[in-house]
Amino acid sequence: MWRFRSNRPANDNLTQFLTPAKLRLITDRAVAACDTLDGVADGVIDDPRACTADKFDVASLLCTAGDAADCLTSDQLGAARNIYQGPRNPRTKAQLYPGWPVGSESGWSGYMGSTEPVRADFWRYWVFDDPQWNWWTFDFDRDVSYAYAKIAPLVDQTSADLSAFKSRGGKLMVYHGWSDPVVSAYDSIGYYDRVLAAQGTQAALDEFYRLFLVPGMGHCSGGPGATTLRADGDAAPDPSRDILALMDRWVEQGKPPDDFVASRMAEGSVRRTRPLCAYPKQAAYRGTGDPDDAASYICR
Incomplete structure (x- = not known):
């Protein structure tokens, strides 16, 4: 919109x-x-x-x-x-x-x-069923209300009540790039906060939900920060450096992921590592040590 x-x-x-x-x-x-x-x-x-x-x-x-x-x-x-x-x-x-x-x-x-906003066809075909719909006519009051009534029940997943998911032993781990130009990182933060309110306490939320915000990451990947989250090619990836292995360890061994080491790659080698801290904590430089080494940071 x-x-x-x-x-x-x-x-x-x-x-x-x-x-x-x-x-x-x-x-x-x-x-x-x-x-x-x-x-x-x-x-x-x-x-x-x-x-x-x-x-x-x-x-x-x-x-x-x-x-x-x-x-x-x-x-x-x-x-x-x-x-x-x-x-x-x-x-x-x-x-x-x-x-x-x-x-x-x-x-x-x-x-x-270049000639019209990306995703204009979503509104033409999904919302209005009109191939000739002119995006210039979009009304942020009338048309948004119409879209919510027609499409939201089919595609939106915005409920903050995850009690059934939690009771089945589900684990939710979300990462979001701060520089994502498509989906605002503030949206993921807002959802996290709503689930926290529904759970009542941070301890109750921490049983099954972690959010990691990635500085400099674009839409799901890329960007100038430490944005590599997988140890691709490793037969047995280190859970502290591979986000999928981290999730596996949480589910299979019950060890929650409070932090995670992301990497910045260049020409096939690691040039920088940084810890990603489970929200709302953030990585802070200790003041000494190599600033390109995750060991020089602490989550707080």
């Missing part, structure tokens, strides 16, 4: 509000401002929530003398703000979906489309 709202000027089907170059500009400036908030300079914003407006404000990129490669026009600035905010119902002001974190901007362009 954010793509309908954010990537086109009014009555212009050819010009993209936020070009890939402008989105890369935003990400580069955000990373430059907030990279070292975690005590390490590695080209990654460890926790975008710490990259607050007093440290990086996208408004600081507003052009002062016409459009240029190193600034944003007022329309481009407005579009970026819309995406950070997330879509809202224009009548009730209700949040329809969370906004996207600072640092995810460079990935947005792949989902805006």
Whole structure:
């Protein structure tokens, strides 16, 4: 939905509000401002929530003398703000979906489309049953309500009541990239928090649910951070470094995954390792030791 709202000027089907170059500009400036908030300079914003407006404000990129490669026009600035905010119902002001974190901007362009937003066909064929449906007519009040009534019961899995799953011995382990440009990491955090509220205590939730947030990871994989979560090719992968083996150990041996070592690969070799900590804990640099070695961090 954010793509309908954010990537086109009014009555212009050819010009993209936020070009890939402008989105890369935003990400580069955000990373430059907030990279070292975690005590390490590695080209990654460890926790975008710490990259607050007093440290990086996208408004600081507003052009002062016409459009240029190193600034944003007022329309481009407005579009970026819309995406950070997330879509809202224009009548009730209700949040329809969370906004996207600072640092995810460079990935947005792949989902805006060149002549129309990516996923427009979802609305044409799934929601409206009309191949000729014009996305320009999208209404964030009327059409969202219609889609919720028609499609949500078929595809949405948003219930926070996982008591039946838990009672059967189910284990849920979720990972989400902080720089995911498709599904906001704030959505996974919001769901986790709702399940926590339903369970009542952190201890009750920890019996069966873990969330790992991956700094710098894009949509499911990739990105500039330590985003390799599998030890592919290992006959017996180390559960502390392979997310599937970690899940197997939890299910088969009852050992819960409180942390996990992710890797950054380059040319077939490991160049950096970082611990991923079960939410809400985060990896913190100890202040000494190799910043590219997971042993130099602690979960807290």
